Amino acid sequence: IVGASPKLGGLLMTGMSASASLDGKPFMRYVAADDQDRFRDFIDGGSTSAAPAFHVASSLQAHMKGAADLKFFAELFHVPIPGRQADGRQRHLLGIREQESPTRQPEINAG
Numbered sequence: 070i071v072g073a074s075p076k077l078g079g080l081l082m083t084g085m086s087a088s089a090s091l092d093g094k095p096f097m098r099y100v101a102a103d104d105q106d107r108f109r110d111f112i113d114g115g116s117t118s119a120a121p122a123f124h125v126a127s128s129l130q131a132h133m134k135g136a137a138d139l140k141f142f143a144e145l146f147h148v149p150i151p152g153r154q155a156d157g158r159q160r161h162l163l164g165i166r167e168q169e170s171p172t173r174q175p176e177i178n179a180g
Contacts, residue, residue, distance in 0.1 A: 070094050080167060081135035096163065101132035101140050112147060112161060126164070133165070142170045 070077070070091040078091055081099055100108045111129040126146045133143050146164035154160055 070096055077165070080165065081133070082139070083136055099133050099135070101134050104131035107131060108145070111145070130168070142168050144168055 070093065072092055074091040081091075083091065097105060097108070108129065108131055111127070114127075126148045129145045129147070131143065131145055132140045133145075134140050144166045146166070148162045150160035150162055152160060
């Protein structure tokens with residue numbers, strides 16, 4: 070995460086003090102453990118070196134966690150940013166939209 074990101078801090082309920090700045094914290098810390106592999110695949114899928122300079126945002130529905138590990142459901146939007154960080158890592162632009170938790174569809178018995 071780059072910058073203090075006060076709106077993200079509000080969504081994650083991390084508090085608004087200067088010590089609660091999200092700058093430099095890994096985004097993965099706020100993705101629920103059950104969805105971390107899916108999120109990593111989602112990010113890696115749009116970050117190939119052969120990717121075109123223009124990208125259309127893709128999205129993933131996943132659980133995130135905020136203060137006190139409280140989970141909430143969100144739709145995450147991702148676009149890789151051309152170029153690399155100073156340490157060689159890919160840069161990413163993420164958007165987050167909080168959503169109501171999905172309801173389980175009743176199983177249909179085909180028998």
